[in-house]
Amino acid sequence: xxxxxxxxxxxxxxxxxxxxxxxxxxxVRELAEAAKxxxxxxxxxxxxxxxxxxxxxxxxxxxxxxxxxxxxxxxKLEEVHYIVVGPEGVLEHEVIRSGIWPGNIDxxxxxxxxxxxxxxxxxxxxxxxRWSNAEHTPWKEAGFKKVLPNFVPxxxxxxxxFSVGGAxxxxxSRWDWFGFGGFNAGIxxxxxxxxxxxxxxxxxDSKYTSWTVLDPQDELDADNVRIAADTNNTVHIxxxxxxxxxxxxxxxxxxxxxxxxxxxxTMVEASQSSGIRDGKLLQSVSGHAIEIAEGTGNSxxxxxxxxxxxxxxxxxxxxxxxxxxxxxxxxNAWSKAxxxxxxxxxxxxxxxxxxxxxxxxxxxxxxxxWTGHGSPVLYxxxxxxxxxxxxxxxxxxxxxxxxxIWNAVQIGSNGGRETLVVWxxxxxIVARWIVLSE
Numbered sequence: 401x402x403x404x405x406x407x408x409x410x411x412x413x414x415x416x417x418x419x420x421x422x423x424x425x426x427x428v429r430e431l432a433e434a435a436k437x438x439x440x441x442x443x444x445x446x447x448x449x450x451x452x453x454x455x456x457x458x459x460x461x462x463x464x465x466x467x468x469x470x471x472x473x474x475x476k477l478e479e480v481h482y483i484v485v486g487p488e489g490v491l492e493h494e495v496i497r498s499g500i501w502p503g504n505i506d507x508x509x510x511x512x513x514x515x516x517x518x519x520x521x522x523x524x525x526x527x528x529x530r531w532s533n534a535e536h537t538p539w540k541e542a543g544f545k546k547v548l549p550n551f552v553p554x555x556x557x558x559x560x561x562f563s564v565g566g567a568x569x570x571x572x573s574r575w576d577w578f579g580f581g582g583f584n585a586g587i588x589x590x591x592x593x594x595x596x597x598x599x600x601x602x603x604x605d606s607k608y609t610s611w612t613v614l615d616p617q618d619e620l621d622a623d624n625v626r627i628a629a630d631t632n633n634t635v636h637i638x639x640x641x642x643x644x645x646x647x648x649x650x651x652x653x654x655x656x657x658x659x660x661x662x663x664x665x666t667m668v669e670a671s672q673s674s675g676i677r678d679g680k681l682l683q684s685v686s687g688h689a690i691e692i693a694e695g696t697g698n699s700x701x702x703x704x705x706x707x708x709x710x711x712x713x714x715x716x717x718x719x720x721x722x723x724x725x726x727x728x729x730x731x732n733a734w735s736k737a738x739x740x741x742x743x744x745x746x747x748x749x750x751x752x753x754x755x756x757x758x759x760x761x762x763x764x765x766x767x768x769x770w771t772g773h774g775s776p777v778l779y780x781x782x783x784x785x786x787x788x789x790x791x792x793x794x795x796x797x798x799x800x801x802x803x804x805i806w807n808a809v810q811i812g813s814n815g816g817r818e819t820l821v822v823w824x825x826x827x828x829i830v831a832r833w834i835v836l837s838e
Contacts, residue, residue: 424743432741435789438781443833445794446489450828452476454803458829459507460812460822461515467491468812468820471517472829475501475803480519482526485820485831496524496531508551510558510603518549538601538608544568554710554752555629558603559659563622564613566595569682574619576644593643598622599682600635602659612683614655615641622687623650624703626719628710633659636710636717636729639687640701650701653687654729692719692727692734709750709758712815716756718782720748726782730756740780740787747806751813758782759834761811761821763796773797777809777823779834793834799826 424432449472457473468485478501484492497519506518515526516534523534537560539547544564552559567573575590598614612635614622620641629635635657640650690702705722717729723744725737745762753759760780767774774797778790796805808824817836822829 428739428741428743431739431787432789435741435787437791438779438788439837440779440781440791441835441837442791442793443487443835445830445832446485447827448472448483448485448490448822448829448831449474449481449493452800453798453808453824453826453828454800455501456798456803456808456824456829457502457505458808458810458822458824459505460810460820461507461509462812462814462816462818462820463509463515464513464814466814466816466818468822468831468833469507469515470812470820470822470829470831471496471505471507472808473500473502473505473519476800480505480517482517482531487818487833494531497522504548504550506550508553508555508558511556516551516558518551521547521549536606538562538599538603538611539564541608542611544599550627552600552627552629552635554631554712555602555635555659556631556633559629559635560601560603561625561627562599563596563625564599566597566616566619569597569599569613569616571595571597571616572619574643595619596621596623598625598637598639600627600659602633610660610683612657612659612685614639614685615653615687616682616684618686619643620651624701624706626703626706626708628708628717629659630710630715631712632715634710634715635659636708636715637687638690638703638706638708638717638719640703641687642701648701650704652690652692652702654690655685655687657683657685690734692737705747707748707750707760709752711752711754711756711758713754714756718750718758720750720760722746722748722762726787728785735785738782738785738787741789742778745778746775747809749809749811751811751819752815753781753813753819754815756783759811759813759819761793761809762790763805763809764790764792767795775805777821779819779821791834793821793832794823794830795825796823797826798824 455475459471470483472481480497502520517524547562549562576593600612623640623642625639637655642650708719720726728735748762764776774795777793781788813819819834822831
């Protein structure tokens with residue numbers, strides 16, 4: 401009961417803050433009046449899965465033919481579901497795993513067109529109409545444990561990204577400082593910490609010959625990582641280099657490198673290496689500080705509640721941060737901040753649309769800010785350096801008082817005319833197709 405009270409107090413504080421700061425700035429109001437709606441048509445809302453929603457996780461990917469593939473991890477059912485969605489609704493539905501509520505899921509297609517799904521540290525593959533648990537993964541091969549892996553979106557084939565304790569890579573430790581209390585009554589103590597590092601590994605013919613670690617000689621954590629790739633095999637990473645100095649100290653950084661797969665080789669030569677593990681030479685890539693937004697160097701960082709996508713052909717990068725703005729990286733130069741025609745928005749999701757255009761889905765302010773019910777799911781497009789007006793797709797909700805919608809609102813696209821957006825309602829998970837009109 402005590403924890404419930406603490407949760408309620410925290411929720412009440414957030415609601416009060418949103419109400420106090422809810423006035424729209426003149427600049428955003430002017431943008432909202434001038435923004436034009438995107439040229440799209442909306443399909444009907446399809447119910448994908450019927451259950452009592454709470455703390456659910458969703459991932460969406462689209463195959464080459466345009467079908468949507470949705471992975472739903474339900475906390476109530478303790479099941480991971482796989483759903484194929486076409487223009488008319490659900491085409492396939494099956495359960496991948498039962499008796500589990502994973503802390504992390506992801507999905508991606510490889511170059512031959514096989515669907516790969518991550519459920520915590522398990523790797524599942526759909527082949528010949530059947531799911532199989534593929535034991536072969538880069539972290540298992542290297543002996544890393546307790547990783548939460550993800551796929552790098554936008555890659556032509558599978559590229560894995562996962563965090564590893566810096567001590568396992570030979571990275572330096574650091575002293576973090578914690579404390580509480582007031583004047584003349586505070587308690588302060590140091591804590592020896594091993595930094596968390598990001599490892600990126602492409603897969604070629606089920607082999608892992610190229611291993612890259614981000615900031616291996618740095619004592620800071622790679623936190624709030626946003627990562628994407630383009631068709632040139634260039635990997636783009638926006639993240640926060642963090643540590644604790646009584647509060648979270650975050651420094652926004654950007655890194656990029658080109659994946660070089662060399663099938664049949666056992667190690668990759670690099671001008672700099674962070675060390676050797678199990679015969680694999682770890683290439684190093686270093687991030688560079690980016691100062692693209694006022695206030696992003698504070699405790700929240702840039703990557704927190706942010707999304708990033710890369711144009712598959714040009715490599716142009718777009719970053720959007722909740723309640724703040726968006727920025728474009730082109731020809732190694734960051735643009736000035738581009739505001740959205742929204743004052744407050746949560747959990748942005750981005751996907752590229754080609755020709756340096758991008759599609760986004762964000763969560764708007766709830767219809768009832770006191771209860772949090774009726775949060776609009778908004779679709780926007782970014783083109784020629786400006787955002788369109790938002791289009792309301794529906795309202796996101798969950799049935800559980802202690803649940804939330806944040807991990808269940810997702811967007812999926814293959815860069816064509818169709819985009820699939822998925823979100824939760826009290827009775828389950830729904831989806832809607834968005835089709836470009838031109």
